[in-house]
Amino acid sequence: MTIQRTLVLCKPDAVQRGMVGQIISRFERKGLKMVGLKMMKVDRDLASRHYQEHVTKPFYEELCSFITSSPLVAMAIEGENAVAVVRNLMGVTNPQDAASGTIRGDFGLNLTMNLVHGSDSPASAKRELDLFFAPEELHDYELALEPWT
Secondary structure, eight states, X not given: OOEEEEEEEEOHHHHHTTOHHHHHHHHHHHTOEEEEEXXXXXXXXXXXXXXXXXXXXXXXXXXXXXXXXXXXXXXEEEEETHHHHHHHHHOOSSTTTSOTTSHHHHHOOSSSOOSEEXXXXXXXXXXXXXXXXXXXXXXXXOOTTGGGO
């Protein structure tokens, strides 16, 4: 069993559309554990560090503008193979191609406004969690349901 932590962002469109609770619920119903949660406004510096791998791409400015446009909710999620499980729950990046039953497939509007971000690998998860959470903002605890999931 590989227990991992990963970052999930409920992006500004999720906050503006009042969908954060539904999104969190999907992760919790799957049996994943919330170990960090906060609402925040992302500034340009954090946006540029978060999207550093896209800096040379034509959509970089659109990504930065969107993520800084309104508050978002950052989550640190823990569970068995959490990176892959979270990405499966979210669906593929483009909501038009995402399967029904996924967050993006059910609620996403377009490639930029796709409601959620999730780390794409354990290494990215570590880097991104460090960007969005201080160590003291992450919590170790046991859920009563853990033996059942």
